[in-house]
Amino acid sequence: MRTTLAAFLLFFALAPARPAAAFDAASEARYQSLLAAAKAGGEPAVDWGVLRFAYADSAEFDLTGARTDAARKAMFNAVNAGDPKTALAQARIIIAQDYVDIDAHLVADLASRKLGDAAASSREHDIVLGLLRSIHTSDGASPATALKVITVGEEYAAMRAFDMTVVSQALVQDGGHAYDRLSVTDPDGKPLTIYFLIDGIVAAEGAAVRPH
Numbered sequence: 001m002r003t004t005l006a007a008f009l010l011f012f013a014l015a016p017a018r019p020a021a022a023f024d025a026a027s028e029a030r031y032q033s034l035l036a037a038a039k040a041g042g043e044p045a046v047d048w049g050v051l052r053f054a055y056a057d058s059a060e061f062d063l064t065g066a067r068t069d070a071a072r073k074a075m076f077n078a079v080n081a082g083d084p085k086t087a088l089a090q091a092r093i094i095i096a097q098d099y100v101d102i103d104a105h106l107v108a109d110l111a112s113r114k115l116g117d118a119a120a121s122s123r124e125h126d127i128v129l130g131l132l133r134s135i136h137t138s139d140g141a142s143p144a145t146a147l148k149v150i151t152v153g154e155e156y157a158a159m160r161a162f163d164m165t166v167v168s169q170a171l172v173q174d175g176g177h178a179y180d181r182l183s184v185t186d187p188d189g190k191p192l193t194i195y196f197l198i199d200g201i202v203a204a205e206g207a208a209v210r211p212h
Contacts, residue, residue: 027057028059031058035051035054035055047134048133049134049135049148052150052154053150056200060097061150062098063204063205065151065153067098068094068097068104071090071094072103074086075090075094079111084112084114084115087107088107091105091108092108100131102128102157103157105131108120108124109124109128112124132158135147135148135154135158140195140196142195143174143175143179143195145195146195146197147194147196150201151201152180155180155196159182159184169182169183170183178197178199178201181194
């Protein structure tokens, strides 16, 4: 699963910020509790799927990743430049704001390994695997078996981590639900179609453009 840097750098995109919204205090407390447990224990004690969706229900949720845009640019630039120290520093900035960011943990894994910190690399690698397994709960080959994500960026991060090259993306409505349909090729060039359930993303985007 450890991807090449070239595959990892594909399809990075930026998006506008999401306006602030009101959040339930109980949901926020639950997220903070889960987050603290994840930081303390890591794999295998953490249910990364529960943590991801708790984050999506929290006041810290950044639907588009706008708050980490600058750090993400710097992180990718450092990876391209072969500068693991800077890449790791920028990855940690992202993780501090979005603990379930797959790209940042993957960079932290790769950079720590290059810097000779095997323990940190192993921990980050386990976190990446936990996050990916929490998404890859089915084959995603149809709407009925669609993968569940909290952001569009998470879709692309998962594809990068699995060495999939995204060819196209389409919004699909089926059975009263919204899906992103990604046409991809696997590392051997085989074409595949992957569906992601995005009802929550569509709802959040709609809430963002409605007057407050």
